Structure formats: C-alpha cells, structure tokens
Amino acid sequence: MALAGVLAIGVVIAIVEGRGSSHGTITIRGVIGSEKQAFFGDPQVREAFARKGVRVEVDPAGSRQIATSIDLARYDFAFPSSAPAADRIQQARRITMRYTPFSSPMVIATFQPIADLLAREGVARHGATWTFDMSRYLRLVARRTRWDQVPNNTAYPVRKDILVSTTDPRSSNSAAMYLAIASYVANGDTVVRGGAAERKVLPLLSGLFLDQGYTENTTEGPFEDYLSLGMGKTPLVCAYEAQFVDAGVRGRLRPGMVLMYPSPTVQSAHTLVPLDAKGDRVGRLLTTDPELQRLAAQHGFRTADPARFAKLTADHRIPVATDLIDVVDVPSYDTLEHLLDGVAKSYG
Amino acid sequence: MTGGRARAWRVVARLTAAAVLAVVTGCSGGTDDAGRPGTLRILAGSELSDLEPILRAATKATGVGVKLDYAGTLDGVQQVLGGQADARYDAVWFSSDRYLAVHPDGRSRLGPSVKIMSSPVVLGLRASVARRLGWDRTRPTWAAIGAAASAGRFTYGMTDPASSNSGFSALVGVAAALSGTGAALDGPTIDRVAPRLKGFFTAQRLTAGSSGWLSDTYARDPSRVDGLINYESVLLGLNASRRLPEPLTIVYPSDGVVTADYPLTLLSSAAGRSGDAFRRLTGYLRRAEVQRRIMTQTHRRPADPDVRPAAEFAAQPPELPFPARADAVDALIDAYFNRLRRPARTIYVLDVSGSMEGARLASLKAALTALTGADTTLAGRFRRFHDREEVTLLPFSTRPGTPATYVLPESRPEAELARIRAFTQGLAAGGGTAIYDSLERAYSMAEQSAARRPDRFTSIVLMSDGESNRGASADSFRAWYEGRPPQARRIPVFPVLFGEAATGQMTTLAQLTQGRTFDARTQSLSEVFKEIRGYQ
Numbered sequence: 001m002a003l004a005g006v007l008a009i010g011v012v013i014a015i016v017e018g019r020g021s022s023h024g025t026i027t028i029r030g031v032i033g034s035e036k037q038a039f040f041g042d043p044q045v046r047e048a049f050a051r052k053g054v055r056v057e058v059d060p061a062g063s064r065q066i067a068t069s070i071d072l073a074r075y076d077f078a079f080p081s082s083a084p085a086a087d088r089i090q091q092a093r094r095i096t097m098r099y100t101p102f103s104s105p106m107v108i109a110t111f112q113p114i115a116d117l118l119a120r121e122g123v124a125r126h127g128a129t130w131t132f133d134m135s136r137y138l139r140l141v142a143r144r145t146r147w148d149q150v151p152n153n154t155a156y157p158v159r160k161d162i163l164v165s166t167t168d169p170r171s172s173n174s175a176a177m178y179l180a181i182a183s184y185v186a187n188g189d190t191v192v193r194g195g196a197a198e199r200k201v202l203p204l205l206s207g208l209f210l211d212q213g214y215t216e217n218t219t220e221g222p223f224e225d226y227l228s229l230g231m232g233k234t235p236l237v238c239a240y241e242a243q244f245v246d247a248g249v250r251g252r253l254r255p256g257m258v259l260m261y262p263s264p265t266v267q268s269a270h271t272l273v274p275l276d277a278k279g280d281r282v283g284r285l286l287t288t289d290p291e292l293q294r295l296a297a298q299h300g301f302r303t304a305d306p307a308r309f310a311k312l313t314a315d316h317r318i319p320v321a322t323d324l325i326d327v328v329d330v331p332s333y334d335t336l337e338h339l340l341d342g343v344a345k346s347y348g
Numbered sequence: 349m350t351g352g353r354a355r356a357w358r359v360v361a362r363l364t365a366a367a368v369l370a371v372v373t374g375c376s377g378g379t380d381d382a383g384r385p386g387t388l389r390i391l392a393g394s395e396l397s398d399l400e401p402i403l404r405a406a407t408k409a410t411g412v413g414v415k416l417d418y419a420g421t422l423d424g425v426q427q428v429l430g431g432q433a434d435a436r437y438d439a440v441w442f443s444s445d446r447y448l449a450v451h452p453d454g455r456s457r458l459g460p461s462v463k464i465m466s467s468p469v470v471l472g473l474r475a476s477v478a479r480r481l482g483w484d485r486t487r488p489t490w491a492a493i494g495a496a497a498s499a500g501r502f503t504y505g506m507t508d509p510a511s512s513n514s515g516f517s518a519l520v521g522v523a524a525a526l527s528g529t530g531a532a533l534d535g536p537t538i539d540r541v542a543p544r545l546k547g548f549f550t551a552q553r554l555t556a557g558s559s560g561w562l563s564d565t566y567a568r569d570p571s572r573v574d575g576l577i578n579y580e581s582v583l584l585g586l587n588a589s590r591r592l593p594e595p596l597t598i599v600y601p602s603d604g605v606v607t608a609d610y611p612l613t614l615l616s617s618a619a620g621r622s623g624d625a626f627r628r629l630t631g632y633l634r635r636a637e638v639q640r641r642i643m644t645q646t647h648r649r650p651a652d653p654d655v656r657p658a659a660e661f662a663a664q665p666p667e668l669p670f671p672a673r674a675d676a677v678d679a680l681i682d683a684y685f686n687r688l689r690r691p692a693r694t695i696y697v698l699d700v701s702g703s704m705e706g707a708r709l710a711s712l713k714a715a716l717t718a719l720t721g722a723d724t725t726l727a728g729r730f731r732r733f734h735d736r737e738e739v740t741l742l743p744f745s746t747r748p749g750t751p752a753t754y755v756l757p758e759s760r761p762e763a764e765l766a767r768i769r770a771f772t773q774g775l776a777a778g779g780g781t782a783i784y785d786s787l788e789r790a791y792s793m794a795e796q797s798a799a800r801r802p803d804r805f806t807s808i809v810l811m812s813d814g815e816s817n818r819g820a821s822a823d824s825f826r827a828w829y830e831g832r833p834p835q836a837r838r839i840p841v842f843p844v845l846f847g848e849a850a851t852g853q854m855t856t857l858a859q860l861t862q863g864r865t866f867d868a869r870t871q872s873l874s875e876v877f878k879e880i881r882g883y884q
C-alpha cells in the first residue's frame with residue numbers, strides 16, 4: 001500500500017514536471033484528526049493534490065491533542081474534527097482564517113444481535129434507519145446495568161457494563177462530541193450553559209467515560225477494533241458516520257454490522273486551521289477543488305453538495321439517514337471545555 | 349527547476365518501478381543527511397524478538413532501518429515517563445500502550461500510533477486436564493476458573509506482572525473479571541476482590557520474568573504445572589513447536605480477556621525527525637501480505653480487518669475493561685506482590701571472598717540495598733523485598749558463612765527491611781571461594797524451610813566473581829544435587845556472572861537446576877538483581 005502510494009506520487013511528479021510546469025511540487029505538512037487519515041492516504045487524493053503542485057504529508061492525532069499538546073510549529077495546517085477544537089487553536093495562535101470543507105454526524109456502530117437486544121429493551125428503534133435512544137440509554141447507565149443482566153440475552157451475556165465505547169475525552173474529538181450529545185440529554189434536552197447545569201450533568205458524564213476504563217486517543221482505534229475484532233471488544237462504538245460509510249464503500253463492512261443514529265446527534269464539522277500560507281492553500285483546495293470535494297464524498301463525508309452523498313450511499317446500499325432531523329447544537333467552546341476538564345479531573 | 353532536471357524526470361518516469369521508488373525515496377522528507385530514510389530506534393517488549401525476520405524484510409522493502417532494544421513492562425514505562433526514552437528512541441512498541449497512557453505524564457509523550465497485531469491473554473491447559481475440568485467443551489467464566497484454582501483442581505505458571513506484559517495483562521484481566529462490577533477497576537474494588545484473587549493465585553506454581561523463559565521452562569518439564577497463563581500466540585506457538593508431549597487446550601474465559609494489541613507508537617519527541625520513517629514502516633507492516641506473514645509466523649492475530657484470520661484462532665472473546673486510572677493499576681500490582689501471590693522464599697548465596705574487596709563489594713551492597721526500599725522509581729517500587737517474603741542472605745568465602753533469615757511481616761515491613769540493610773552493610777571481604785559447599789548449604793536450608801511452609805516460590809541466587817577453589821567440586825555437587833528429593837530439585841539457581849566468574853560452570857549449573865544465568869559484566873549488579881526479582 002505505502003509502496004504503491006509512493007510510486008504513484010513518483011509517477012505523478014514526473015508527469016507534472018514533464019508538462020513543464022513553471023514551479024516544482026511543494027510539500028505541505030499537516031496534523032489531522034485520525035479519521036481523515038484514509039482520505040489523505042488515498043492515492044487519488046494525493047494525485048488530485050499533486051495536479052495542483054502540492055504534496056501533503058499528514059500525521060494523525062486526537063483532535064483535542066492537536067488543540068492542546070502537539071507542537072504545531074512543525075506543521076502548515078491543523079485539521080481537527082470539530083469546530084470547538086479549531087476554535088481553541090485559533091484563539092491560542094490568533095488565527096482568523098478557517099475552512100470547513102466537509103462534516104459528518106456522530107453515529108453508533110453496532111451488530112445485529114446487539115441492535116435486536118437493545119430494540120427489545122426499547123433503547124433502539126428500527127425505522128427507515130436505526131435510531132439509538134440516548135435518553136433511555138442513559139437510564140440504563142444510571143442503573144449500572146450489565147450486559148449479562150439484560151433478560152434473555154444469549155447474544156452477548158458478558159459481565160461488563162452496557163456502555164458505548166468511545167475514545168478518551170481528554171484528547172479526542174469524537175468523545176467530546178459524544179459528551180456533547182449526552183450532556184444535552186442529561187440536561188433535560190437543553191444545551192448545557194452555566195456552572196449549575198455543568199455541575200448537574202458531570203457525575204453522569206464522568207461515569208460514561210471512566211467506567212469504560214482505559215480509552216484510546218483517536219477514533220481510528222476503537223473503530224478499527226470494531227471492524228477487526230468485532231462484537232467481543234466493542235459491541236457499541238461511537239464513531240463518525242464517515243468512518244462507517246467509508247468502510248462500506250471499501251467493502252470492509254461484514255454482514256450484521258449495523259449503523260445507528262443517536263437521537264439526538266451532533267454534527268462534527270471538520271475544520272482546517274491554516275498555520276501559514278502553505279496550509280491555507282490546502283484549505284482552499286479542499287473547499288473549492290471539485291475533484292477533492294468529490295473524493296471527500298467518496299470517503300463518506302457530507303460535502304457542500306448533498307446529492308453526492310445520497311448517490312454514493314445508495315450505490316453501495318449503506319443505510320444512512322439522508323436528511324438528519326434530530327441534530328442539536330454542541331455547547332459553546334467554554335462550556336465544552338469545562339465539561340471535558342470536569343471529566344478529566346475524575347481520571348486523577 | 350532547470351530544463352535538464354525536467355528531462356531527467358521524463359526519463360525517470362519511463363524507468364522501472366524499483367528505480368522510481370529509489371529516486372522518490374531519496375527525495376522524500378524525514379531523511380538523514382545522506383538522504384536515506386533513516387533508522388527507527390524502537391524500545392520494545394522482549395516478546396517482539398520473534399518479529400526480527402519480518403523487520404529485516406521491512407528494511408529491505410522500505411529502506412527504513414529498524415533497531416529494537418528490549419525492556420520489561422515497568423522498565424519500559426519508566427523510561428518513557430522519565431523522559432530517558434526521548435533521547436534514545438523514536439518509537440515504543442509494547443504489547444499495549446494502556447498502562448503508559450493512563451499515567452498523567454504518559455499521554456503527552458505518545459505520538460501517532462498504529463496497531464500491528466493482537467493476541468488475547470488466555471489459559472492453556474494440558475488437554476487431559478482441560479477435559480477433566482470440562483473446559484474443552486464449554487467456556488468457563490473466570491469465576492469458575494478461580495474457584496477450581498482455589499480448590500487445587502489445577503496449577504499453572506504465569507509471568508511476573510512487573511517484568512512481563514503477559515503477566516501484567518493476566519493480572520488486570522483476572523482482577524477485572526473477578527470484580528464482577530462490569531466497570532473498570534478502582535482502588536476500593538481491588539480490596540473487595542482480594543480474597544477471591546488470592547484463591548486464584550494459590551494455584552500459581554511457576555513464575556518467570558519473561559514469557560519466553562516461562563514457556564521454555566514448561567516445555568522442558570511439563571509435569572511442573574498443568575498449564576500456563578500467557579498470550580494465545582505463545583500457547584499456539586508451543587503447540588505448533590511439537591515440543592510438548594501433550595498439547596495445550598486453549599481455554600477462552602467466557603466473560604472476557606485482556607488483549608495485547610501491539611501499537612507501534614511514535615514518541616511525540618520524535619514526531620518531526622522520524623515521522624516519515626514511522627509512516628513507511630507502519631505502512632509496510634499493515635500491508636495485507638505482511639499481516640498474513642505475521643499471523644503465520646508468530647501466531648498473532650492480524651490487525652487488518654481485511655485479512656482473514658487463520659483457522660487456529662477462536663472467535664475473539666469479549667474484552668474486559670482496563671483501569672482508567674494509574675493509581676488503580678499501581679494498587680493492583682502492589683496488592684499482587686504484597687498480598688495476593690504466594691510469597692517467595694529467596695536465598696542469596698553471596699561471595700565475599702578476598703577478590704570482592706573494594707568496588708565489587710560496594711556494588712553488591714548497593715544492589716541489595718536497592719531491594720530494601722531504597723529504589724523509589726516505578727520499577728524499583730515493585731522490586732523491593734515484598735511483604736510476607738522470606739529472605740535469606742548466606743555470605744561465603746573459604747566456607748559457608750552464618751546465614752541470616754528475615755521474614756517480612758504482612759504489613760509495615762520497614763523495620764525488617766532496615767535489618768536486611770544493616771546486615772548487608774556489615775558484609776566484609778576476605779578468604780577463598782567455596783561455591784558448591786555453600787550451594788549445598790543453601791539447598792539444605794531451603795528444604796528444611798520448605799518442610800515447614802511448602803506454599804512459597806523458592807529460588808536461589810548465586811553471586812560469585814570467580815571460580816570455586818575450596819570444598820566440593822562442580823561434579824560432586826551435581827552428584828549430591830541428583831540425590832535430593834524431586835521437590836528440592838525444582839528449586840532453580842540463578843547464577844550471576846560477575847567479575848571472573850566461570851561462565852561455563854555457571855551455565856551448566858543453571859541448566860541443571862532449571863534456572864538461568866544473568867550477566868552483571870555488561871550491566872550493573874543492581875540492574876541484574878532487579879531483573880532477577882521477576883523470577884523469584
């Protein structure tokens with residue numbers, strides 16, 4: 001794979017230079033939320049960039065890690081997976097420019113036997129697509145229900161609390177997005193705002209993460225486990241819709257893998273913050289280049305043109321909700337930080 | 349760019365794929381001064397030595413050199429947390445990053461990470477024993493396994509959790525499963541499940557500082573224990589090696605396991621200089637054909653979901669939660685050593701002949717003192733003489749000296765540790781070297797002591813800086829040893845190669861007693877004494 005990728009670039013560079021372009025290819029480095037790694041590694045994407053004289057090199061990292069601990073001096077752009085993480089980078093580095101070339105809602109990936117089990121418990125509903133009822137789920141969590149305590153559960157009688165697998169909320173954006181959803185429901189279907197509301201929801205939110213035990217830094221991790229290890233490790237995993245769609249397009253989904261939409265859900269707006277002029281060029285290309293927009297849709301992201309996403313998912317028979325109705329707002333940057341810090345404290 | 353360069357590119361485009369690769373590689377970022385893709389220096393778990401052929405092929409294919417240095421569980425964690433790894437390594441590769449990542453200081457030191465393969469920690473039992481317990485037909489819960497262990501219905505060997513990742517994962521897995529809460533472990537839960545865990549660990553009759561030594565020791569004498577707790581890959585490898593008279597049946601506990609997922613992780617300090625080499629190497633290791641080679645050569649499961657797992661792998665068992673907090677993990681390791689495991693009977697046979705005078709004696713004193721609680725590093729904390737441990741120091745020169753035996757109490761061990769320290773400080777050098785007379789004395793003491801309390805792990809450390817020149821010879825010792833009862837013959841001797849020690853004789857002695865040698869000529873005596881703790 002890597003070999004093929006390198007080869008492709010080699011050939012592309014040769015073609016570009018052969019056409020007698022006036023300047024050489026420049027290398028632009030970025031740090032990205034890990035769920036976009038497949039997109040940037042795609043030979044077609046690299047080719048589309050190369051045609052514009054750009055070679056993009058990326059390192060994957062958790063989005064909050066990008067916003068907090070990673071040394072950004074080495075990079076030309078940062079491309080976390082949410083607006084709040086981008087906000088933080090912009091504030092810290094006094095940057096006003098940003099690009100949001102694509103977005104993806106948060107989903108729950110699971111397996112048919114688990115979906116059926118949760119449907120019997122009233123936590124999941126099957127309509128045009130599967131819906132995961134956050135409010136009923138949080139009630140199960142508040143009672144600390146284990147899988148082996150669910151009546152007539154022969155599918156997954158495991159001595160483990162019913163908990164959606166997430167990434168580490170201290171570093172990863174997808175966990176922060178999941179926290180945003182849970183905080184809305186725990187706050188009586190209202191976006192959390194202000195200290196009193198934060199204090200009210202924190203104990204429940206902390207349990208959602210701490211009781212899972214160790215969690216990984218990037219969404220790549222648990223979703224790869226979902227694909228490769230199956231139900232045993234991750235019966236329910238919080239992911240970006242794009243990850244599921246991308247896996248479907250590539251034929252990596254196996255029979256029995258089920259996509260559910262949390263009710264409500266939130267949109268993760270993949271936001272590129274340019275750190276210099278080179279990084280700005282990547283932001284502009286991703287937003288305006290038709291080929292790159294087409295390829296983003298191909299990777300499961302929702303782009304400016306909804307018809308592309310609808311056609312792709314129909315072609316590959318991936319049961320997505322084309323119109324998202326039950327979408328709520330992410331809390332403000334400050335509130336989200338307070339909640340994440342509150343959860344982080346309980347990690348000690 | 350000049351017209352000449354542009355023409356050169358046109359020529360390149362028509363060259364063979366290999367040639368293009370070479371040129372592009374030469375031009376890429378992250379190279380060393382000579383334009384090569386550089387070398388990735390990796391601090392790794394010792395069990396990864398079986399990947400060396402695959403890594404050599406990786407270097408051939410990618411141009412990325414790979415240099416592996418091996419470290420035990422806590423040692424590796426300590427090197428990363430303390431920042432020593434930053435200067436010496438670009439990446440770490442352990443069975444899991446979980447323990448590192450739960451440390452507040454650990455997370456920021458870890459950069460991008462790619463999982464390469466996986467293997468759950470499971471129980472392998474001799475086929476006839478698995479049949480007798482009915483576990484060849486139905487998967488038992490950990491509670492059932494724990495109950496059978498407590499009742500003495502089977503015995504097993506497991507590695508030391510502070511030294512070896514498989515022991516560490518097993519400890520976490522068993523504790524998580526027996527806690528019964530379904531949530532990740534915390535401090536109070538560990539206290540609550542301690543009695544059940546203690547029952548489970550009464551059946552542990554063999555300990556080791558590394559997975560490799562544990563499986564070798566078992567393969568040499570499978571009658572010692574009924575089975576092993578180890579990586580699935582090690583157990584499958586043992587079965588495939590045809591070294592066992594009776595294969596191991598792999599028991600997958602129905603309520604879950606802890607799985608090693610081998611993330612190759614770039615240190616954040618190396619992200620700039622080594623990112624390119626890291627991407628090339630991980631890209632290679634995740635190629636489908638390489639994933640298949642890893643699977644067939646090492647019996648580990650592929651990380652690539654598109655690679656079909658071999659038939660030897662059962663369905664992936666459920667995964668148990670790993671603690672979210674470092675203090676919970678540390679409390680668990682602490683409990684294992686000081687409360688849960690069968691306590692050790694540790695005999696040190698210490699050469700204080702004339703040649704030890706000076707620096708050598710000083711380093712011996714330092715090495716022993718470090719084990720009395722003076723070493724406060726993460727690795728050192730779990731390396732001290734443990735609560736309940738019986739420690740005998742037998743100095744010798746021309747003849748065996750007066751032994752001193754200390755039994756550490758169940759709590760507040762400070763006073764007893766201070767007495768060991770004081771005895772150590774009083775050691776003085778002089779006289780000849782009666783190695784075998786002293787060893788015979790150590791065995792006799794161990795036998796007497798074992799007759800009073802048979803429920804201890806008993807072992808002998810022999811530290812000498814020269815050849816035996818007084819008393820019994822190596823041959824007469826062997827004859828004497830072979831006349832001992834079977835239980836005594838299972839007490840291993842761990843000879844430490846120091847100074848002008850007789851390497852050949854020491855190696856023979858280790859083989860005879862199913863111990864192993866440790867080399868204190870290439871590393872400090874303190875390091876070696878710490879390493880031996882994993883085997884005691």
